Amino acid sequence: GAGVSQTPSNKVTEKGKYVELRCDPISGHTALYWYRQSLGQGPEFLIYFQGTGAADDSGLPNDRFFAVRPEGSVSTLKIQRTERGDSAVYLCASSPAGGSYNEQFFGPGTRLTVL
Amino acid sequence: ILNVEQSPQSLHVQEGDSTNFTCSFPSSNFYALHWYRWETAKSPEALFVMTLNGDEKKKGRISATLNTKEGYSYLYIKGSQPEDSATYLCALSYNTDKLIFGTGTRLQVFP
Numbered sequence: 001g002a003g004v005s006q007t008p009s010n011k012v013t014e015k016g017k018y019v020e021l022r023c024d025p026i027s028g029h030t031a032l033y034w035y036r037q038s039l040g041q042g043p044e045f046l047i048y049f050q051g052t053g054a055a056d057d058s059g060l061p062n063d064r065f066f067a068v069r070p071e072g073s074v075s076t077l078k079i080q081r082t083e084r085g086d087s088a089v090y091l092c093a094s095s096p097a098g099g100s101y102n103e104q105f106f107g108p109g110t111r112l113t114v115l
Numbered sequence: 116i117l118n119v120e121q122s123p124q125s126l127h128v129q130e131g132d133s134t135n136f137t138c139s140f141p142s143s144n145f146y147a148l149h150w151y152r153w154e155t156a157k158s159p160e161a162l163f164v165m166t167l168n169g170d171e172k173k174k175g176r177i178s179a180t181l182n183t184k185e186g187y188s189y190l191y192i193k194g195s196q197p198e199d200s201a202t203y204l205c206a207l208s209y210n211t212d213k214l215i216f217g218t219g220t221r222l223q224v225f226p
Contacts, residue, residue, distance in 0.1 A: 003158065004158065031212065033212070033213070033214075035214075035216075040218070041218055042119070042121075042204060042206075042216030042217050042218045042219055043159075043204070043206075043214075043216045044216070045213040045214065045215070048212050048213055055212070056211060056212065056213060058213075059213065091159070095212075098212050099212060100146035100147050100208035100209070100210070100211070100212060101146065101147045101164060101166055101208075102164070103149070103161045103164055104149075104161070104214065105158075105161070106151075106158045106159040106160075107158055108156070108157060108158045109158075
């Protein structure tokens with residue numbers, strides 16, 4: 001079956017611009033997660049959705065970052081006034097029901113480069 | 116701050132060699148440990164989810180052990196093949212859903 005998909009696969013933008021990154025989770029998965037991996041680091045948690053609501057947004061670095069999941073399926077991560085430090089691979093994952101013990105299924109990521 | 120450490124950072128082995136790497140983590144309030152394999156340009160792929168002290172799991176030539184009391188897990192690859200070349204990530208979950216990742220071990224297997 002179809003896995004988690006993310007679009008675009010690569011995004012190059014200029015400092016100060018607005019970007020949107022899209023995640024299509026596995027059909028039926030209620031939990032959706034966003035992580036980002038900066039160069040030389042492991043993936044870092046950004047936000048977790050259970051259904052339509054953000055259950056934990058403690059990883060969002062500042063108010064330039066916002067994410068939505070209006071119908072409990074597709075999610076969009078939005079970054080305003082991008083900075084060079086936002087350059088990273090943004091990973092999305094989904095899980096059937098959430099929970100610490102459940103496997104998270106990852107997409108291939110969006111590589112964001114801010115010039 | 117919860118710190119998950121992986122060692123070594125990178126590893127180069129010959130085809131046929133067996134290898135292992137380590138994930139160390141704070142043991143208090145531990146819930147689960149996840150191992151992922153991440154090949155370049157692909158999605159991270161889950162290998163194991165481990166929860167119990169003394170757990171051992173195996174998938175083909177790859178196996179993992181878990182010691183929650185002392186806070187470490189080992190991942191073993193027997194008879195490494197070039198297709199095993201990837202970054203191996205360890206991630207912990209405590210009493211929340213989010214995963215806390217280590218920086219990974221990059222394995223390169225030469226034919």
